[in-house]
Amino acid sequence: MADKNVSELQPSDFEIVGNKTSETETLARKSISFWGEVSRRFIKNKLALIGFITLAIIIIGAICGPWISEFTYRQQNGDYNMAPNGTYWFGTDDLGRDIFTRVWIGARISIFIGFAAAIIDLIIGVAWGAVAGLTGGRTDEIMMRIADILTAIPYLLVVIILLVVMQPGLFPMIIALSLTGWVNxxxxxxxxxxxxxxxxxxxxARTLGANNLHLxxxxxxxxxxxxxxxxxxxTIPTAIFTEAFLSYLGLGVPAPLASWGTMANDGYPALANAPWRLFFPGVLICLTIFAFNAVGDGLRDALDPKLRK
Amino acid sequence: MAEPILTVKNLQKHFGAKNNPLKAVDDISFHVMPGETLGLVGESGCGKSTTGRTIINLYDKTGGEVEFDGRNNDRLSRKEQKQFHQKLQMIFQDPYASLNPRMTVFEILEEGYDIHKLYKKKKERRERIYGLLESVGLNREHANRYPHEFSGGQRQRIGIARALSFDPKLIIADEPISALDVSIQAQVVNMMKNIQKERGLAYLFIAHDLSMVKYISDRIAVMYKGKIMEIGDAADLYERPVHPYTKSLLSAVPQPDPHSEKDRRRISYDADMHEYTEDEELELRDFGNNHLVYCSKKEYDSWKA
Amino acid sequence: MMNEPILQMKNLEIDFKTYAGTVKAVRKVSFDVFEGETLAIVGESGSGKSVTNQAIMKLLPQPPAIYAGGEILFGGSNILEKSEKQMERIRGNEISMIFQDPMTSLNPTMKIGKQITEVMLKHKKISSGDAKKRALELMDLVGIPNPKKRLNQYPHEFSGGMRQRVVIAIALAADPRLLIADEPTTALDVTIQAQILEVMKDVQKNSRTSIIFITHDLGVVANVADRVAVMYAGEIVEIGSVDDIFYNPQHPYTWGLLGSMPDMNADKKEELRTIPGSPPNLVDPPRGDAFAARNPRAMKIDFEKSPPMFEAGKDHYAKTWRLHPAAPKTEVPEIIRNRYMQYNGGDQ
Structure with a gap:
């Protein structure tokens, strides 16, 4: 097992120089904060990144789309059911309105509904869950049973009743979506x-005397x-989808306002002669839902602490 | 003689239903003197960690009394409560779980000062925290790092630094070294001993590793199924164990010496061997030299002989 | 006296791809395992002891693991070249493994008896009646009382120590030639640990199975091992008989390990000897002796050139420059010298 070069070594090589312990205490890795590492892992995930970019494009479209178009969403141009062309990029509907403009107005409404519902869920859900989880015992029991009861009521029934009573519109829609959405x-x-x-x-922290608020x-x-x-x-894609679904049932935002759901609902009867009227809102619903899911999954993987040791 | 820093009297902690509770801690009494180390040993599930956590009020006790620094731990005024949290501290077992992964070392060490609104001046606080880091062999460059960047031993040192925030009088160390490698264990134990020498604090050292406990403790209490079986001076208890459970526990510890390992005979213990009868009174009885053993009068007479 | 080795590991190298770089987890590890012996592999976490042994079973997920070099000869052929199908015939049959946590290695939804017989039915030509009979024998062998009743119970009905006995019974079911035990007693209480060690020694006496016993506990090593390999930073730094390692260790790291563990007779006035600092980062292993930075008596050459294995005695090797003829004499620490004297002086 002996090494050949061993005999060539000089006595000076064997001078005792002692240890260099301090070097072993230096930290090898560069300091990365938790969120820095999460974003790094997120970017490495191709599907999540594609989802994120898709989402960014849709949001930019929602902001700029209606603005760069020469028409407004309610303007009737007299060109009925035109196929996509140089003037009307996504075609027109049966009232001669520009679908490109309407689709982005719809994006604003759908995305707004999605975010609003999610934020309401967040506020109620987190507060409810945190109080229940931290207090424990009987309070926890009662709070979670209330949540159970809420989910046990047929959701669609409640929403339909609510929308019938309150008149369809943006605000009742958001209330309807958050009514049970926060339970999850x-x-x-x-x-x-x-x-x-x-x-x-x-x-x-508790042994240091921290109170619940601090914890x-x-x-x-x-x-x-x-x-x-x-x-x-x-939650956001679920809300967007539910909105589309309710709109499709005729419970969506009232005309002439457009959401993807109402547009799809309007476009469906014309599927045979003007398929673009269903196609564009339909594709955008799919893309948005896919994008949010991809981002959500990517985020979950990036946050997985098991990869962190 | 000085007053004990911690006195535990008939402490009980039950879990679960009232009619059929799990008696994790079942009527135990002991004390810790200022500046000394009491080792609390036993196997998993014997109630040693529960004891520590009940003393520091992480659990509400079912019965008995805990007196720390002359004051009962459940009748504290607001001011006394602050004092209690500052002067009685804890070191935890798992160096990975005991530090919040989202906080830098600086934030972890400053938490106590935040809670008690102390050292509010930036500079003063910084000096204080650098001092804590230095006292556990780390330096100020480590302050802005996150826990996951440190090795297990370094993390445990950060945990010790946190426990030292307010110059405590007693630290409950709940298996502080059992998750560490052998050579790192020695580092941490030496550090704990040095800190004790410098600051004169006392330890309640909870562990299952009997060799390390013997090394660090002045006195040792052996727990079994929620009760203290035997308590006495470390050397005395190891050399002259009286209770059969203690004997069994000691006989099971493997020594880093192949020669003596070959001759080691394990003594087994079965709780039924005592054959206690209903009317026998079981309690800690004095075998002299502060060496107490949980037994019946009959056993006392025969073991004492 | 020694027969042919049943397993030969030659210059095994294993890398792990991580986002921080390639970790050289195992760096040219070589050792032999002989029939009927227990080879203990000691080292701290991250020393590569578990990875080395998972390689024998070819259990490392690729990626991130990469078998970067070397070979593992078992029964004359290289395990690293075997297909997954061939490995299935070896695992549990010729080589079996016991892990630290008995609960995760048992299937909670399956009766114990079935879990033991399953291995036999899979690997041996045996009727289910005979398998059951053999299962009862095995349970008896590992000290499970009342095996007939226990056979029909589920894992959750067993205590931690009993579960580990079941795991051992399963590992032995197919009469393996080699048993790899990866910290099998670390999760157990000392009294249970002592029982399990006794069981393993008994089993070995009866079956001539070779055991690789991975642990960080030197007390356990002293109890079970015939030979010991000490691993540090992905390398074997010293290998020899259990007496060589405990009473005449040559590598400074081995000294450090032995010195940092108090034995029951340790004087508490004395500080525990510690190994200063922390192990090196294996993304970028040090150029010379991996232990040099923590060795108070490190020599110039230690920082420049990795030492070869020097022979320190019969079948006793250490990877340290201090055994080079030109190196200045460095003393074995007193604590270990005393033990050596005690040992040579006959019984205490």
């Missing part, structure tokens, strides 16, 4: 809090944020 967020938050509140760093602010929410964010990203 509350459950996720609660289970995260339950998991986290027995972590040793939370116990350590929530410093330890529980920052660490549950990942799961909450993922849930939120996945």
């Amino acid at each position: 967020m509350a459950r996720i938050t609660r289970s995260e809090i339950l998991k986290l509140k027995n972590q040793e760093y939370v116990l350590a 929530i602010k410093r330890h529980l929410l920052p660490n549950a944020l990942g799961a909450i964010l993922v849930t939120m990203t996945l």
